[in-house]
Amino acid sequence: MTEAITAATPTEIIKKRKLLLVDDYDGILRTMEQVLDLHGFDVITAASVPEALRLCCNQPFDVLVCDLHMPRPGDGFTVISAMRHCNPEAVNILYSGYPALHAAMADILMQADEIIVKPIIIPKLIDLIHRRLAQPRSNRPKPVPGDNNESVAKLLDREFGTTIADWLVQVKKNNEIMAVLLTDDIRTAHLPELFTDLNDRLLNPQPLDAPVKQRLSAKLHGVLRRQQGYSAAMIVEESRILQVSIFKTLQANLSVLDFSNLLLGVMSIADEVDAQLRQAMDSYIAGDPDPRRVDQAA
Numbered sequence: 460m461t462e463a464i465t466a467a468t469p470t471e472i473i474k475k476r477k478l479l480l481v482d483d484y485d486g487i488l489r490t491m492e493q494v495l496d497l498h499g500f501d502v503i504t505a506a507s508v509p510e511a512l513r514l515c516c517n518q519p520f521d522v523l524v525c526d527l528h529m530p531r532p533g534d535g536f537t538v539i540s541a542m543r544h545c546n547p548e549a550v551n552i553l554y555s556g557y558p559a560l561h562a563a564m565a566d567i568l569m570q571a572d573e574i575i576v577k578p579i580i581i582p583k584l585i586d587l588i589h590r591r592l593a594q595p596r597s598n599r600p601k602p603v604p605g606d607n608n609e610s611v612a613k614l615l616d617r618e619f620g621t622t623i624a625d626w627l628v629q630v631k632k633n634n635e636i637m638a639v640l641l642t643d644d645i646r647t648a649h650l651p652e653l654f655t656d657l658n659d660r661l662l663n664p665q666p667l668d669a670p671v672k673q674r675l676s677a678k679l680h681g682v683l684r685r686q687q688g689y690s691a692a693m694i695v696e697e698s699r700i701l702q703v704s705i706f707k708t709l710q711a712n713l714s715v716l717d718f719s720n721l722l723l724g725v726m727s728i729a730d731e732v733d734a735q736l737r738q739a740m741d742s743y744i745a746g747d748p749d750p751r752r753v754d755q756a757a
Contacts, residue, residue: 611724681742
């Protein structure tokens with residue numbers, strides 16, 4: 460009797476998905492390489508942006524998993540851009556250690572399919588990759604921002620009026636806030652100084668873990684909103700809407716921005732607006748009628 464053939468034929472062999480893993484930290488690179496390999500991926504690693512660019516433009520890949528900071532903020536976008544053009548159907552996933560990044564970049568993240576925040580939960584990452592691979596892909600590269608190299612600071616200064624107008628439109632949709640009857644000029648009176656502070660922060664960048672600069676205008680804003688009858692929740696909501704309006708302005712003008720500095724600009728904006736909110740809330744809660752007395756005493 461002839462024995463049955465049990466060896467797998469070539470058509471029965473499941474092709475591994477080819478994945479490019481990019482991180483400039485060797486410990487993370489080697490650990491994730493082993494884990495992804497155990498989950499059935501054909502993993503190729505790169506420890507720098509130039510190495511990643513060489514690989515993604517000379518080999519076919521199904522997936523890119525890349526750190527954003529290598530070592531400069533936003534380096535990962537350079538790799539994403541190259542992968543979009545050389546392997547337009549690849550799934551692109553970025554990860555970062557900056558907790559506020561996901562919310563801040565939600566409206567302007569054009570190049571990546573997903574952005575996740577460290578620490579990376581491996582089962583969730585694997586599930587995310589498989590779900591993205593199962594979705595239909597477009598073979599057309601997405602547009603690459605940054606053609607005109609305009610800084611975030613210059614753009615926000617140019618679109619200052621448009622951003623405030625959008626903020627006011629969104630605020631007027633909130634019935635609770637609008638129950639406090641104010642003229643448009645009074646409701647937006649704090650914003651010019653806030654944008655001046657933002658511009659100063661963007662033009663004179665400091666490490667994100669540097670001490671937060673105290674803004675007298677933010678403290679006065681907290682006291683004024685208390686006198687006007689705002690609740691603490693209203694102040695927080697106005698601040699959230701401001702961030703959304705700023706990021707909408709960036710999104711609408713993404714093609715003219717200097718993309719290499721966009722990520723750092725976004726993080727600085729989020730940090731500055733949040734810092735001013737904290738200072739405003741401190742004055743609001745303290746109920747000091749004139750925060751300038753504290754500053755003068757200091």
